[in-house]
Amino acid sequence: MGAAYHGFCCVQSLAVARAREGDDFTRDKTDHRDARLIGKLAARLDCYLPERAEEAWARLRHLGARRSALVADLISARQQIGDLLACAWPAALGAAARPLESTTWLAAMGVVTDRCCGDPARLRKMGYEKFVAAVRRELPRWGAKRAYRKIVAGLWAALADPGGVAAQRRGVLERVHLLLGDWRSLLARLAEVEARMCAVLDELGLAALAASIDGVSALSAAVILAETGDLSRFASGRAVVKHAGLNPAENTSATLAGATRISRRGRPGLRTAAWRAAWPGVRHNRVLAARYAHLTGRDGNRLSGGQARAACAATVLRWLWAVITRRQAWDARIAAGLIPARAVTAPAAA
Numbered sequence: 001m002g003a004a005y006h007g008f009c010c011v012q013s014l015a016v017a018r019a020r021e022g023d024d025f026t027r028d029k030t031d032h033r034d035a036r037l038i039g040k041l042a043a044r045l046d047c048y049l050p051e052r053a054e055e056a057w058a059r060l061r062h063l064g065a066r067r068s069a070l071v072a073d074l075i076s077a078r079q080q081i082g083d084l085l086a087c088a089w090p091a092a093l094g095a096a097a098r099p100l101e102s103t104t105w106l107a108a109m110g111v112v113t114d115r116c117c118g119d120p121a122r123l124r125k126m127g128y129e130k131f132v133a134a135v136r137r138e139l140p141r142w143g144a145k146r147a148y149r150k151i152v153a154g155l156w157a158a159l160a161d162p163g164g165v166a167a168q169r170r171g172v173l174e175r176v177h178l179l180l181g182d183w184r185s186l187l188a189r190l191a192e193v194e195a196r197m198c199a200v201l202d203e204l205g206l207a208a209l210a211a212s213i214d215g216v217s218a219l220s221a222a223v224i225l226a227e228t229g230d231l232s233r234f235a236s237g238r239a240v241v242k243h244a245g246l247n248p249a250e251n252t253s254a255t256l257a258g259a260t261r262i263s264r265r266g267r268p269g270l271r272t273a274a275w276r277a278a279w280p281g282v283r284h285n286r287v288l289a290a291r292y293a294h295l296t297g298r299d300g301n302r303l304s305g306g307q308a309r310a311a312c313a314a315t316v317l318r319w320l321w322a323v324i325t326r327r328q329a330w331d332a333r334i335a336a337g338l339i340p341a342r343a344v345t346a347p348a349a350a
Helices: 013-024 031-043 055-088 103-115 120-126 128-142 149-158 166-203 207-211 218-228 237-244 268-284 286-297 305-325
Strands: none
Touching: 013 031, 055 166, 055 218, 103 120, 103 128, 103 149, 103 166, 120 128, 128 149, 166 207, 166 218, 207 218, 207 305, 218 237, 218 268, 218 305, 237 268, 237 305, 268 286, 268 305, 286 305
């Protein structure tokens, strides 16, 4: 028998589910029926070609998945520490406004959990100055150099607080000590993965282009591109926004005007990456800051802060598509609509 060569295409599972209901108004599912429906959809060209990633893009995708898992583990460790201390030693959390974001608090907690033997009050015998010195020695393990004395003093005062479930305290502090060790290890592994992702972006020749967008770092761009793959496969920046599920989904009929929300029909990881990139962008990019101020301050159809940030996240995706596919560095005048993109002919940096 001769070999038969067939091309491949993909059909969205959501399209199959909708076709299943539209076929006979039921949700009956069998392999034979689904094969027939998939064939009908493909014949109508309701399908797409699978992504065939090149080696560098495939590597970036795997590193992005690794980074996502490490970030999830970091968030889990942080939430566990907060929940455990809220039960057994709530006074420790009151030593700082945002304790789990403070390197001074983390270093001080590392000293406490390492030396208190389950009873924080016993640590006061060493004296305040020795405690401060121990915290300073611990700081480099958290990537910091200077201790914030107010936080150290607050945690020192919390050592004498008996509040919380006393029976749980020894076990909780031992567990927090182990979690802090996990946290430091995860930070080191995360830094290594992020360095590898930036190296891949540089290998693709896209690091300078991506970093040309004010407020968007090469790492933020690498995280986004790990989710999108090669942006040249998208016909427009709007297609990238739809791929992330950040496009507005209207809900209107005749005189009814329902709330417009983002569709969320896309890659959740890409949506998260764009959302996180929008926060520093709003702070450090004057065009994005002006857009955010306009969306939250206009008289009609004013958006909330979260809605405006989602719109800014979509803007970041459109900008990234434009600078990478056109190989043209970001220009604030073009982004603000002051001049058309074709008016700039200078070549982008390699």
